[in-house]
Amino acid sequence: EIVLTQSPGTLSLSPGERATLSCRASQSVSSNYLAWYQQKPGQAPRLLIYGASSRATGIPDRFSGSGSGTDFTLTISRLEPEDFAVFYCQQYGSSPGTFGQGTKVEIK
């Protein structure tokens, strides 16, 4: 199965700053089938991005995804107070689909 490694483990930033999260796969992700989720404490994950760069319905355009092959990035252009959370990547290019271990974006 494909192992996803997210970095950094924790990102300490201030509102208004830019956040760049990385997700690296142990082998190439077929068709760039990679998704990103946001999870706040006590809540279920929320889909942000699928297909590496397509925003899900209702997701603000400050969230963007990029990358291909084994290296993918989630960028939050300007952090809003409600954006601080844990973010997970997921590959669905091959079965079983697998998730990264998460990156926590915390308020500095």
Added chain:
Amino acid sequence: QLQLQESGPGLVKPSETLSLTCTFSGASIGSNSYYWGWIRQPPGKGLEWIGSIYYTGSTYYNPSLKSRVTISADTSKNQFSLKLSSVTAADTAVYYCARPKSSWYGWFDPWGQGTLVTVSS
């Protein structure tokens, strides 16, 4: 709008079988060519896909859990269920039901709110 809700016991004894049900609204399990899935998250840890079921009844399981997992659907009630046998403390987790898109291991949207299941005597 599709909405999902998990239900079931919050406490299961070691070696017994964990049983959960996901009830959804806004779709019909027997149509729409949908997949339906289960994911879990141990406290403070990451996410793990457990398995999925297609509207035809075909099932797909994570190889790491395959020997202990059964997913089934009740077409008359818009529900699908998870059974995980021979549980241990390592199976303590929040269990989510969700709709995988594009395939049985596709991206998940939407998700239920999740239910915590603790394995303890």
